Amino acid sequence: YRITDKNGGVKWVFERGSLIKDENKEIFIEGVFFDITDQVIAESRIRESEMKYKSLFENAKEGLLILDGDVYVDCNPEAERIFEADKDYIRGKTPYFFSPPRQQDGRESREKTAEFIKRALAGENMFFEWVHKTRRGKKIISEIRLDRFKSGGKFYLMVFIRDITKRAEEKAKMERDAHILSAVHDSVFLSDRQGRLVYVNEAAAKELEYKKEELEGMEYNGILESGAKESFNEIAGTTLKQGKYVYEAYHISKSGKKTPVEGAARKITIGGTEHILFVSRDITKRKKALDDLFDAFSDLEESDKMKSNFISIVSHEMRTPVTIIKGFTAFMKKGMGGKLSVQQRDFVDIIETNTKRLEHVINDLVDMSKIESNTFVIEKQPMDLMSMVDSCVKDMRTIAEPRGIKIDFKGSGKRFVIDADKGRLSQAVINIINNSLKFSADNSRVVVTAGEEKEIEIPAKIPGKEKDIQRYYIKIADSGIGFESEVKEKIFERFFQAEDVNKRKYQGMGIGLSIAKTAVELHGGYIWCESEGKGKGAEFFMLIPEK
Incomplete structure (x- = not known):
């Protein structure tokens, strides 16, 4: 408050x-x-930046993907539509995975991908056409733009992709039938080898505020911004040599208005004479959206960094006084300051209980800070899964007993030896049991079970196990307040609270389940939850591979 x-x-x-x-x-x-x-303040800025970034990224009309090295790490819905695949399928794949073995110029897609990524990461403006192959095997022609941006001290590439298969087919038809040029909505210019315009369509005339008759006879170079990065000679020279060229430029209208355009030039032959066909599109809105997108990304990164630093500083500063309180509480219980009365011992017990609770909050904050800085690591050693779960249950019974809550552990009686970090995996189990206790009524029951994967039903979204690698499950079930289906996708997010923060009935900072998820996934495992609705309890599952 x-x-x-x-x-x-x-x-x-x-x-x-x-x-x-x-x-x-x-x-x-x-x-x-x-x-x-x-x-x-930091959380408010993060929420605002996240909403702005997510809205711009998710609602972009172009396909947007983020490349880390040569691997896609994120994409928007339009990219999913273009590749006929969902985000989970696209993540982790390379650009040449969605390409035929060779491009239209005969070069290998893998080789050409590596070259273009290297040039883009070096700061070169990359704009080109590419042949893609969707997940269903459909061949499409795309316009690709690679923009480099920096986040967290590392360079990434923003990939803009537009399916121009239809447009490519239109241009092929235009080469055969000149009369259909006027029907194209993009601006179309046809010039001779020297750049003199011999034909423009109505869209081009409208964009440049000229009459068609005025434009025809002018030089294409005359409508390009003076001193532009790519001159007509460069565009025309490359087009005549390679057969086609994709570029960005600024068109200058009759009134002096400057319009950013994305253009594609192609060499065509009319009556045995070489010409250059230019097709361009106004990208003013796209450039503004791109600027807004990068601004939002930068704001998000700065706010997230400020929050992480705050959490790290506060958690470390709180550790020293908590340690002192714990030490002197132990001295008092041992009678080092004199014999305690029954009432005084009760007071000391209250201090000790709340100190442990505060210490748990501090440890969670430290772990969350490690997760955000990528220093949250695991050290695997052979361990008995059933023994670890049994130990966690026994530890949590001391917390559950004052409220009359029973914690039952139903194991198979077998030993399941796995390669794991016992401390981190125990932390995950304890965090989930603690979550179940928090949302369970007094005198209720929490049931913990563990065993082989074949004993439970695995959701379809969980990938099948690798050959010869056994997986084991841990299940924590309670009869607490439960949750609605829309909460299930958010419940493992950091700082998520299912209830209104102004009407909160239950304690906690909303990071225990997020830490548990990280610990499980670092083991190559999966974590998920189920509930039939509010008031109907919840079930949490962990699936851990033996190695």
Whole structure:
């Protein structure tokens, strides 16, 4: 909630308190609160940046993909439509995976892909046509643009893809039948080898604010921006040599208006004489959308970095006083400051319980900071899965018993030896059990089971196991508040809260399940959850490979 300081400034604080009772009579409430203003501001900026970036990326009319090296790591819905594949299928694939063995010029797709990526990462403006092969085997012709951008100190490539198969077919027809040029919605220019325009369509005349008769006879170079990066001589020379060329330029209208265009030039023969056919499109909106997209990406990165630094600093600063409190609490329980009365021992127990809870929050914050900085690692050693789960259940019973909650462990009695980080895997199991306890009523029951993969039904979205590699499951089921289906996709996201933050009934920061997901996935495993709806409990599953 918010408070006002003595100077009239508004600050956000996080408060935790405990009610101290004596023989069922309330005495006082003791508590502590922390200034989380910077965290709230950072989270607000991240939400705004994430929404802006996601909206621009997801709603772009062009296919957008992000390349890390030579591997796709993300794409938007238009790219999924073009490749006839969903995002999960596209991720991890290379550009030449969606290409035939050779391109139209006879070069190998793999070789040509490596060259273009290298040139783009070096800062060269790459704009070209490419033959793609969709997941279903359909052949399409695309216009590709590669733009380099930097994030987290590393260069990535934004891939803009437009399916121009239909447009390519239209251009082929235009080469055979000149009369259909006027029906094309893009601006079309036909020039001789020297660049003198012999034909323009109505769209070109409208864009440049000329009459068709005025444009025909002018030089194409005359409507290009003076001093442009790519001159007519360069465009024409490459087109006449290679047969086609894709470029970007600025057209200057009769009134002096400058319009950014994306153009494709092709060499054609009319009556035995070589000509150059130019087809261009106004990309003003696309360039603005691109600028907005990169601005949003930059804002998102900066806000995320600020939040990560804040979490790291706060968690480390809190560790020292918590350690001191734990130490002196232990001294008091041992009577080093004098014998404690029954009431005093109860007070000390309350201090100890809440200190452990605060320590757990700090550890989760530290782990979340490690995850965000890619320093959250696992060290695998042979271990018995069933013994580890049994140990976790026993540890969590001490937390469940004061509320009358029973935790049952139903194992097969067998030993399942796996290569895993016992500490990290135990942390995942404990975080999920703790989540079930938090949302379960007093005097209820939580059931933990473990065994071989064949004993449970695996969702279709989980890939099948590799040959000769056994997988084992851990299942935590409760009869708590449950959740609706739309929550299932978000429940493992960091800081996610299923309830309104202003009406929260349950404690927690919403990072325990996210940490559990990271730990499981670093083992090559999978994690998911199921619920029949609110009030009907929940089931959490982990699937861990033996190695």
